[in-house]
Amino acid sequence: MSLDLQERQKTATIDTERLCLRPLRAEDAEAITGVLSDFSVTRMLSRPPYPFTLDDAEDWLEANADSSDRAWSFAITQPADRVLIGLVSIELRQGGYHLGYWLNRYYWGRGFMSEAASALVARFFAEKGAFTLNSGAMAENAASLKVQQRLGFQVTGLRDIYAASRGAMVQEVTTALTPDYFRPYHFG
Template sequence: MTVIHTKRLLLRRIETTDAPAFAHACNDELIARNTGRIPHPYTLDDAISFVALIGDAFDKGEEYAFAVTENDRLVACCGVSIKPAHVELGYWVGAQQRGRGVATEAARAVAHFAFEKLGAAILQAGHFTDNPASGRVLEKIGFRYTGERVMQFSLGRGCEAESFRLTLRREDFSAPDHIRFSP
């Protein structure tokens, strides 16, 4: 099991005991609207199902989602999904942590993990067109807009919404020295 350390965050595998914290954090309409698979309201049962599903995907090497913690408290979630043609990065940040650079720090750490530990050559990500803050996070770590717009389903919205696509190539990424991995 890989643990990722940054200057202030620890990113680790999501555990069953995280379900209550996930239920609390994800019961946020903004998180639901800006992600594809989080409903609103978000219940403890939703969190328990997610933790089980993501644990299986982690074990199979299909998806690596990390609980992002600061001082042993869940503040965000960030990970990568292994798709047939690419590796997709995604994240959300708890309401009280927004605007503190948590998303940028976590996304940079997970991008480094994808390039160094998974051997990814290119990462893709997207954000809904009405969520420019997410685009700024991705740009800060080196992602560039492709010019492509796609319709993406959002469970929290209950419909498809327009999304921008971005990519980050391994050779365009520079990981800071302070990111380290431990077993």
């Protein structure tokens, strides 16, 4: 690996109090498959199919590697082993930037997602400036909505979306955040 590539990867990494957010790698496919094969995770996401396969993960990683917004997709890891336990990303879609995330259910309830999302949102606003960042969660996903609320996201509406994992329409609470309302999250 060239020194230039190592330096770019180092600066792309985001370290928090308990986590390391690092760029995605092809070898993350198995860990992604493991997490998204758990219906308790996938049922709260609109795009991944269920069951989720290794081919799905490899296809997604390949498409993500070709994306111009690749710099905004991070594996959520713990510093000791840097094994993927979740994902946090900001992507340009439907004319705006959108925050999305998921986490292995064995790590739920510990503030990891608030910490990871906060770190990525802070970097996004520092680099991009005064953009509006959109997000949302299924209406029944109180934990995800709490993450957004902690960071300062404001509810902007309610809409029906198709959830591929369920093969059905579900209600999504839409949210938005500007730098003026952003509240960084710190564990403890």
